[in-house]
Amino acid sequence: MSDEWLDTIVVARHDATARIVVLDLISPAGAELPEFAAGAHVDVLVDGARLIRQYSLCGPPHDRTRYRLAVLAETASRGGSLGMHRLREGDRLRISRPRNRFGVSDQASRHLLVAGGIGVTPLLAMAHALEAGGADYELHYCARSRAESAFLDELEHNHRVRLHFDDGPDEQRFTVAGDLGPPSPDTAIYVCGPGGFMDFVISAAQGAGWPAEAIHKERFAPTQDTGSPAGGGAFTVRLAKTGGEYEIKEGESVLDVLLTAGVDAPYSCQQGICGECIVRVLAGEPDHRDDILTDRERADGLFTTCSSRAHSPILELDL
Ligand code: FES
Numbered sequence: 001m002s003d004e005w006l007d008t009i010v011v012a013r014h015d016a017t018a019r020i021v022v023l024d025l026i027s028p029a030g031a032e033l034p035e036f037a038a039g040a041h042v043d044v045l046v047d048g049a050r051l052i053r054q055y056s057l058c059g060p061p062h063d064r065t066r067y068r069l070a071v072l073a074e075t076a077s078r079g080g081s082l083g084m085h086r087l088r089e090g091d092r093l094r095i096s097r098p099r100n101r102f103g104v105s106d107q108a109s110r111h112l113l114v115a116g117g118i119g120v121t122p123l124l125a126m127a128h129a130l131e132a133g134g135a136d137y138e139l140h141y142c143a144r145s146r147a148e149s150a151f152l153d154e155l156e157h158n159h160r161v162r163l164h165f166d167d168g169p170d171e172q173r174f175t176v177a178g179d180l181g182p183p184s185p186d187t188a189i190y191v192c193g194p195g196g197f198m199d200f201v202i203s204a205a206q207g208a209g210w211p212a213e214a215i216h217k218e219r220f221a222p223t224q225d226t227g228s229p230a231g232g233g234a235f236t237v238r239l240a241k242t243g244g245e246y247e248i249k250e251g252e253s254v255l256d257v258l259l260t261a262g263v264d265a266p267y268s269c270q271q272g273i274c275g276e277c278i279v280r281v282l283a284g285e286p287d288h289r290d291d292i293l294t295d296r297e298r299a300d301g302l303f304t305t306c307s308s309r310a311h312s313p314i315l316e317l318d319l
Contacts, residue, residue, distance in 0.1 A: 005094045010087050016150035019073045021085050024066045032064040036098035038129035039122045043096035043268055047083035056122035061129050070150055072118040101275040102218040108188035111137040112180050114201050116193020122218055123192055142174045176204035183210045190216045195223055219273045222291050229253035235310040239319045240282050255305040272307030279303055284315035
């Protein structure tokens with residue numbers, strides 16, 4: 001969790017749809033806000049700091065005068081999104097500095113952005129950055145209907161944007177074959193949206209031959225198979241820097257045990273989707289259950305303490 005919070009003020013608020021509110025935040029002193037790269041998110045203290053939620057920054061990254069968030073009122077909200085919808089102009093909001101594990105690839109010269117619903121938010125910032133840099137990109141925005149789509153005024157007239165509505169004619173529906181085309185080594189795909197939408201796009205793209213490394217993703221929630229440290233036997237975590245050893249019982253997460261013991265371990269989402277808790281494994285065999293690390297990062301020894309476990313009796317971490 002962030003140990004450095006920024007105070008901001010809601011300087012503008014508008015309802016983009018019946019369920020999506022757009023909030024512009026500025027520094028109370030009128031100072032520039034910290035720099036961020038497209039795809040970044042911030043932690044937000046919601047509802048009198050009772051809850052912490054992550055929201056992507058969707059405004060242009062070159063504009064340091066304000067941050068823009070867009071928040072969908074979740075029907076199954078535990079209070080986070082509804083707390084954000086209750087904000088009014090002039091209200092104060094504490095946020096973390098921006099963090100990013102979903103940036104624009106510097107290995108690709110062509111970028112295909114695929115958004116499902118509110119997943120458009122980080123991709124909008126990417127589109128701003130790619131446009132400003134004169135890059136070759138397309139943004140595919142899939143939504144239930146025009147009435148449930150935000151930012152249409154700024155997207156509709158951009159020739160690089162394709163809109164796909166579930167209630168529209170068949171020929172405008174998004175398909176991997178028709179809209180992304182065959183794999184190309186210089187092209188990166190970026191996907192963000194609800195879990196089912198992301199699973200559909202990623203599996204269709206991989207089925208069409210796109211390699212996993214070409215597909216960049218950001219989830220708002222873990223999949224059914226990931227994000228949970230539940231299940232699996234007990235093991236011991238050893239911290240290389242202090243030599244401390246901690247038993248992780250069945251059903252406990254490494255992160256919870258370390259925090260309870262007073263270890264200063266980094267974290268944010270606690271769901272295996274943000275990457276803030278990643279540490280390096282120095283010895284032992286990890287049982288990866290996150291939804292953020294690539295196969296290459298896992299092979300390089302990276303590990304999420306909030307969701308992953310060990311197959312070996314002892315796991316030594318670079319902490
Ligand atoms: S705290 Fe977010 S991935 Fe572990």
